[in-house]
Amino acid sequence: MADSRTSRDLSARDKSARIVYTPSSTLPDPTPEPGYTYRWVGTHILGQGNPTNVSAKLRDGWVPVKAVDHEELMLVGNEKTGNVEIGGLMLCKMPTERAQAIADYYNNAAQANMESVDNNFMRQQDPRMATLFSERKSTTTRGNFGSGSK
Numbered sequence: 081m082a083d084s085r086t087s088r089d090l091s092a093r094d095k096s097a098r099i100v101y102t103p104s105s106t107l108p109d110p111t112p113e114p115g116y117t118y119r120w121v122g123t124h125i126l127g128q129g130n131p132t133n134v135s136a137k138l139r140d141g142w143v144p145v146k147a148v149d150h151e152e153l154m155l156v157g158n159e160k161t162g163n164v165e166i167g168g169l170m171l172c173k174m175p176t177e178r179a180q181a182i183a184d185y186y187n188n189a190a191q192a193n194m195e196s197v198d199n200n201f202m203r204q205q206d207p208r209m210a211t212l213f214s215e216r217k218s219t220t221t222r223g224n225f226g227s228g229s230k
Contacts, residue, residue: 107166110150117179118145124168134170140182142172 110118121137122130138144145164147157150171155164164171 107169108153108155110145110164110171111152113173115176116173117176118171118173119179120166120169121172122168123165123170127168137172140174141178142174145171145173 107120112118119142121142122133124130144161146162147153147155147164148162150164153164155166157163158165158170
């Protein structure tokens with residue numbers, strides 16, 4: 081009885097491709113332009129305008145993207161300005177070198193803050209503080225699996 085059955089691997093099955101669902105992004109991605117970095121800048125928070133944030137980003141060098149320049153986004157844009165805006169966010173771009181310089185600045189500031197906090201803890205010379213710093217280090221050990229007990 082077992083000999084009359086064919087194995088599952090040998091039988092011809094319909095191997096159709098499985099469809100995998102991926103939810104769409106809330107914010108569309110523009111077609112990349114070589115040498116530029118894109119970012120969504122907040123123009124409104126809870127329905128209230130946020131001109132301080134927009135002004136700061138424009139002074140940092142972010143330039144609003146016009147809807148006519150990115151037709152693949154299929155957006156009409158802001159009626160007054162023509163900028164790409166969705167749900168209180170405005171698409172802006174900046175040369176990649178400048179965006180990297182800004183990222184480096186904030187990464188260095190964060191690193192300096194962490195070192196300052198570490199130095200403040202170490203200044204107290206309290207042995208209980210050693211456990212805070214031991215969590216940042218990783219160690220590996222090698223077990224003696226399979227060696228048996230002798």
